[in-house]
Amino acid sequence: MESIFKHCPNCTSTNIEFPNNVRFLCHDCGFTYFHNIAAAVAVVFRHSDRILFTVRNMEPDKGKLDLPGGFIDPEETAQEAACREVREELGMTILPKQLRFLTTFPNNYLYKNVPYRTMDIFFECVLHDEQVNIVAPDEIKALQWFPLNEIPEEKIGFVSIRTVIQQLKAHQI
Numbered sequence: 001m002e003s004i005f006k007h008c009p010n011c012t013s014t015n016i017e018f019p020n021n022v023r024f025l026c027h028d029c030g031f032t033y034f035h036n037i038a039a040a041v042a043v044v045f046r047h048s049d050r051i052l053f054t055v056r057n058m059e060p061d062k063g064k065l066d067l068p069g070g071f072i073d074p075e076e077t078a079q080e081a082a083c084r085e086v087r088e089e090l091g092m093t094i095l096p097k098q099l100r101f102l103t104t105f106p107n108n109y110l111y112k113n114v115p116y117r118t119m120d121i122f123f124e125c126v127l128h129d130e131q132v133n134i135v136a137p138d139e140i141k142a143l144q145w146f147p148l149n150e151i152p153e154e155k156i157g158f159v160s161i162r163t164v165i166q167q168l169k170a171h172q173i
């Protein structure tokens with residue numbers, strides 16, 4: 001994997017190493033930087049046997065199926081991040097106690113040529129109807145409900161989400 005840094009950001013030396021873009025080290029000044037994994041959340045909304053997907057309107061994976069969610073902000077719990085993202089994307093208020101922890105799965109998120117490795121934390125939330133709106137059209141192009149057994153897995157963008165859907169189908173989580 002090509003290094004995302006060409007120079008040391010402290011002394012501009014090119015005598016650097018950044019194996020797998022994880023631990024950056026400058027051999028001249030000793031500057032060290034860990035490109036640690038980022039924590040993210042996703043919510044599996046369920047109504048009867050159906051699951052809600054968003055259609056992404058931005059890269060990466062524009063046009064692919066996704067779940068509501070996003071990156072966790074500093075000082076937020078995962079549940080708070082899930083509730084905030086749902087409010088920002090769907091205009092819907094849910095409470096942390098409505099979320100049931102499902103599982104976690106690692107993912108890759110390439111944004112403007114910077115490869116981020118994430119740990120996606122999945123929650124489930126049961127809805128009483130399927131009336132959901134989009135309030136972040138720059139991020140979400142459309143909403144689609146699918147019966148669990150009719151989800152078109154090839155249209156899911158992220159490997160973490162595809163894996164979790166497969167685990168749900170197999171009753172593993």
Ligand SMILES: [Zn+2]
Nearest residue numbers: 008011026029
């Ligand atoms: Zn340096």
